[in-house]
Amino acid sequence: MPSSIQPIQLGVFAVIFVGVALVGVFALHWRKAESLNNLDEWGLGGRNFGGIITWFLLGGDLYTAYTFIAVPALVYGVGQLGFFTVPYTIVLYPFAFVVMPRLWSAAHRHGYVTPADFVRGRYGSNLLALVIAVTGIISVIPYVALQLYGIRVVFTAMGLASTSFGTALPLGLAFAILAIYTFNSGLRAPALTAFLKDGLIYAVVIVAVIYIPLRIGGYAPVFNAASRAMASKPASAKAAFITPPAAYSPYATLAFGSALALFMYPHNVTGVLAAKTRNTVRRNMAALPAYTLLLGFIALLGYMAYAVGIHVSNNNLALPRLFQVMFPDWFVGIAFAAIGIGALVPAAIMAIAAANLFSRNIWLAYVNRDSSARVQTWLAKIVSVCIAALALVFILSIKTTFILNFQLLGGVWILQTFPAIVFGLYTRWFHRWSLVLAWAAGIGTGTAMAASNAFASSVYAVHLGPLQFSAYAGLIALAVNILVLLVLDPLVKLAHLPAGVDETRADDYEADRSPAESAAPRPAAAGPEAA
Template structure:
């Protein structure tokens, strides 16, 4: 519930929003090639981003507004379980260091724009490529919607657009304006817009987090008092489950769930189309490798970010409020303890932290539809100019769809579908990552494995209830054959892998046609100095 508009914080918030809006439109002239109507230019920034631009772009892409809201909210509500995000990012970067440079190289040689392009070229299978593309779009949509949830939490705390009794238009007008501006500069500038804005976003996030973990504990009596308060809260018994509401450390029964969720999330992280888009925009294989080495610096920020959940408990945020929404814990913590002007800075970090990934996600979804649905099945003879125009229009439709989704449906549904999105996107891992190293898997076997993983993951998630919903109430269930609670996505992945391997043996024994592989071994180690694909515009030199 809001208690009037925080004018000072709102003015600071709006000023930063205006700054990034200007940057978004200016980005259309940044490193622009002669031919801007090419998907390489609009959708991948000309494949020209150097180490630092890529670092900021991927950081802005991976660490979203919802991360800023949800990670500390999970710690606020359950304690140690919410810290799973820290080990999963630590696991992710060494893992993807092994295969992302190979994906960049083969994409550079053949002009691939999406992971589904690679699957199409590697296995010669339109059906498998379509499955990967649709899974990517499906998993991305609720992710975009959740950026809106982050912005709404900020706007509600600022006291604008969320007052009781306001009609729907007045209540949601600030959100309409924010996403109309986002849609305009994304349409105009493509991937260059979030790449440029990411510099502002990441700088603000680091400033806010560092100030928060130093200044707020001084206001709250120190970390000793903060952890004591959190421990007291988590020791309380839930009258429904007759179990403690949380824990400062994960107990034996929770360790399988914690470990499998961290591992499965790490494997899924760079399967999302928007993260692949950020990688393929890099100017060289060396740029990709450097970023996998330096991106773990963000994991330190994530660990500090998670601590805000404990700080919110110590500050008494939401205490005694029946049915309190933990998603509001961080915004209300900032609003209650920061000076108004710095509250505006913190809220700008969250708001801009929504705009950057939302832009990249909509671009990635548009690239998938354009290359792997429109050109593959609707208009195979489409020119690069036609592809780009379609991608621009689809990026607008994706944003409108996400906006309607959030405004018209329960927020809990958006959260649950995002959890389901992680389960889904992990089922593309076998086709993409295995394909970067071996052609052993049969295309039909991979399609069958993908289908089994998707069906099992969706079915198990559907059967999970929570206090907020009857279905899709979580992402962990009993692991068959082990009896421990674990991440559904990882179990579905193992089933996917087993089916793919078993059917490959059967299909190979039966002599089933395997499809044409258009790639060559040398393609997977190609460097930036090698010849460009014939249909790609020449990118300008990195600045």
């Protein structure tokens, strides 16, 4: 990597990054509401985003700076296993097409701001809502940290690590921009700047996957070089150009488990709830697979690094180094700015989502139930800055390996919210205490499996007598979660523990509602009514 600052790359990066951030800071004037002092406006953008805005917002939320860095790095490091991200997004959108419109309808009807709000309303349980909220907040924090890590990789590539202040000062400036950007404009900031972020990334990737092969003689040299590189790696690296049979189970379970988990993250739910109508959500789930094609192109960049002779000790530097070798400095600056903005947009949404959870499901539920909408919003603004600050502390004081491992564990944990949220969208059959105990079983199992791997991998080797296989720890923990739920639920009901009151009704899950209808009170439905 460069041992000195690359002035042209840094200059182009700074101009584009700061310019886009300023657009976000002034986004509060875009579709300006009478007041941003309520979470519907600050935290959900007024729940009024149409199809195009929602498409870019969700794309900006799902495909982050760390995706841009980590996917090519994983392909560069282990080969074909890194392509699991492509089938997992193929599985993801049909699942979300079916499930997310139901969540949108219930949230729009009852004014829910977070997934934990829905759980509280569905099961009449502040405790169940609390565990969903805490799981979401803890899972999001390392995700925000990884966005800052993506920016740090770019700073390192531009030579800032060689300066006396290293990358700490520019990371601090990036944090300040993120904090102001989020605090000032709420969800409107990432929604507006997602257009620019996705446009830049699409342009950079399309140019790269056309130009680089043209420079080196096509895709045959790319795949030949990658095949030789994978074959030369030691067995301990578990790298392969073609996935071996032993890796089928990890590959499939990682793809399937990740697909189930992704829309359990609160920031992705936030993007859904900001949509104007139920059909907006459905149309977006049908159109978002266009990003899967982009993701496949991004993954190929990991193989291209071998074809042009890139050798780095840190796999995360493979993509930046590839661009620096193949493109002029001005274009490298644009590519690095795309990565930086690709960190800013999702990090803001993640901080907003975590802040909404704290304000609604911790503060309002347990500290002050009489807090006004204005107090809830200002508290959320302050917490969003604290989330970003905590992520910065992670980056500056904790080894990156630990942050990566924490993020892997966060994925295992967030998947344990699946039964309470997804099952709740279709049935009220399960008792709230059964769901809490099953959640605890899943969290405990997933954490224990990750700890047995020294938190270095989310794939766990299962030994059940003669049956031996490896699978995604989050999916195994979810299976334990569901098994415990099925076993305990009849016992909890036999014990006659009080069931919460369900404030939703069956038709809440099926149709759009006008704001007037949403505000109109209705009697709560009691008992295990199926929706």
